[in-house]
Amino acid sequence: MCGIVGIVGRSSVNQTIYDALTVLQHRGQDAAGIVTIDEGAFRLRKANGMVKDVFEVKHMQRLQGNSGIGHVRYPTAGSSSSSEAQPFYVNSPFGISLAHNGNLTNTVDLMERLAEQRRHVNTTSDSEVLLNLLADELQHTSCRNLTEEHVFDAVAAVHKMTRGAYAVVAMIIGQGLVAFRDPHGIRPLVLGKHETEQGTEYMVASESVALDAVGFEVMRDVAPGEAVYITLDGQLYTRQCAQDPSHVPCIFEYVYFARPDSTIDKASVYASRVNMGTRLGDKIKREWYDLDIDVVIPIPETSCDIALEIARCMDLPYRQGFVKNRYIGRTFIMPGQQERKKSVRRKLNAIGAEFKGKNVLLVDDSIVRGTTSEQIIEMAREAGAKKVYFASAAPEIRFPNVYGIDMPTSNELIAHGRDSEEIARIIGADGIIFQDLADLVEAVRQENPDIQRFETSVFDGEYITKDVDQAYLDYLTALRNDDAKANRNMELGTNLELHNVCHP
Numbered sequence: 001m002c003g004i005v006g007i008v009g010r011s012s013v014n015q016t017i018y019d020a021l022t023v024l025q026h027r028g029q030d031a032a033g034i035v036t037i038d039e040g041a042f043r044l045r046k047a048n049g050m051v052k053d054v055f056e057v058k059h060m061q062r063l064q065g066n067s068g069i070g071h072v073r074y075p076t077a078g079s080s081s082s083s084e085a086q087p088f089y090v091n092s093p094f095g096i097s098l099a100h101n102g103n104l105t106n107t108v109d110l111m112e113r114l115a116e117q118r119r120h121v122n123t124t125s126d127s128e129v130l131l132n133l134l135a136d137e138l139q140h141t142s143c144r145n146l147t148e149e150h151v152f153d154a155v156a157a158v159h160k161m162t163r164g165a166y167a168v169v170a171m172i173i174g175q176g177l178v179a180f181r182d183p184h185g186i187r188p189l190v191l192g193k194h195e196t197e198q199g200t201e202y203m204v205a206s207e208s209v210a211l212d213a214v215g216f217e218v219m220r221d222v223a224p225g226e227a228v229y230i231t232l233d234g235q236l237y238t239r240q241c242a243q244d245p246s247h248v249p250c251i252f253e254y255v256y257f258a259r260p261d262s263t264i265d266k267a268s269v270y271a272s273r274v275n276m277g278t279r280l281g282d283k284i285k286r287e288w289y290d291l292d293i294d295v296v297i298p299i300p301e302t303s304c305d306i307a308l309e310i311a312r313c314m315d316l317p318y319r320q321g322f323v324k325n326r327y328i329g330r331t332f333i334m335p336g337q338q339e340r341k342k343s344v345r346r347k348l349n350a351i352g353a354e355f356k357g358k359n360v361l362l363v364d365d366s367i368v369r370g371t372t373s374e375q376i377i378e379m380a381r382e383a384g385a386k387k388v389y390f391a392s393a394a395p396e397i398r399f400p401n402v403y404g405i406d407m408p409t410s411n412e413l414i415a416h417g418r419d420s421e422e423i424a425r426i427i428g429a430d431g432i433i434f435q436d437l438a439d440l441v442e443a444v445r446q447e448n449p450d451i452q453r454f455e456t457s458v459f460d461g462e463y464i465t466k467d468v469d470q471a472y473l474d475y476l477t478a479l480r481n482d483d484a485k486a487n488r489n490m491e492l493g494t495n496l497e498l499h500n501v502c503h504p
Ligand SMILES: O=P(O)(O)OC[C@H]1O[C@H](OP(=O)(O)OP(=O)(O)O)[C@H](O)[C@@H]1O
Pocket: 256, 299, 300, 301, 302, 303, 329, 330, 331, 332, 333, 364, 365, 366, 367, 368, 369, 370, 371, 372, 373
């Protein structure tokens, strides 16, 4: 998952965008970038690394201007090379810079289409394709200045061509900032404002927490298919640009990706996780009524709220049996399995007294590759646990994700083609229990019953964009399994870092 932010302000926005990106860091740890508009030119800094490492004082000083966009990246397409860090830039028309959260499912077709238009895409990134599509549509207008109608027509045309998931923010030199969400609203996008003496400032971001952190007030979520256009002098326009929008947000945002203090599509992530705990706690009581569990222990960090609620439901003590190293990021979104594996032990350490001689129930939000659960169970046993049971607040993840979460290969998923007993045996648990999908859906719907359907393909294999067939999944497996990614990253390590040349 990536994080995006965009601001049209009344004074310098560099620090505000930086601060917002630090609060969205949990959505992408591979690369970060900011572009601002200053005196009719883009100022850009992007590179691999965490926000605090990418932007030094000298970069921040160059990022002048009252409007800009930012991105934190977790790659789901192309490579991890710094030349694929975002925002991307294209010089015509006007000069456009774009940042994207999500993943396109018809990138190959779109590339061909762009080639026919004699547009060059310099990387293997789907986001650069998206930028060129938008640019190509804006190119059709012959006016010197864009109106909101030109912008909205261009977004409508992009919607027609593009399949997959996308929340997008783009800056157009001399014109304004445009943000839009795919017609299913798979990825989140929220709009907010801040009143100043000079006038209203507007901001869009992946999560509401980014607005909270920098003192902006949340106005509303951007609707599926809707576009927001804010001119550089601060006029806000909005329009529905999709022909047949429907609201099908990604449920994994609530399970794992988003911060608990965010509200996405009017459903609090924290409250949804507590509800997941209540429902899973009830299931454990029903199905494991004869088990002798002494204590409930979360696997930090995302599962803590869920585990606390399970303990409450089951009337059992809740103990923080694992201490998290606060200087290590999320392991699941790291690029390779070797690194992910090594990081679990560097990140989490057991407190012996909480395990010795006890039957423990470990709780996690989800089990994806099983990297975390396998090692954590081993650590619990080394710390002296008698029995180790495992509960997952999400159902078994059996199908690839094609909408912005890097789970492209079913063979890398521990639950693919396996039942609970086999999974328990592999990770070394004495018993394992998963949330039912209906309960997971209701846990979030409890917070916003207007959401009729969620994007749940990783659990049930149903892809809302209808263009995902076995041939596409096979293509993705070949392209993005861990080995293929590692090879590609080595090859592209020296790729032309076209957009970074002026700010090393
Ligand atoms: O089965 P796996 O492939 O290990 O993936 C699942 C684990 O990865 C995530 O944790 P992560 O360390 O990324 O982040 P967190 O600290 O927010 O829990 C998630 O919360 C699970 O613990």
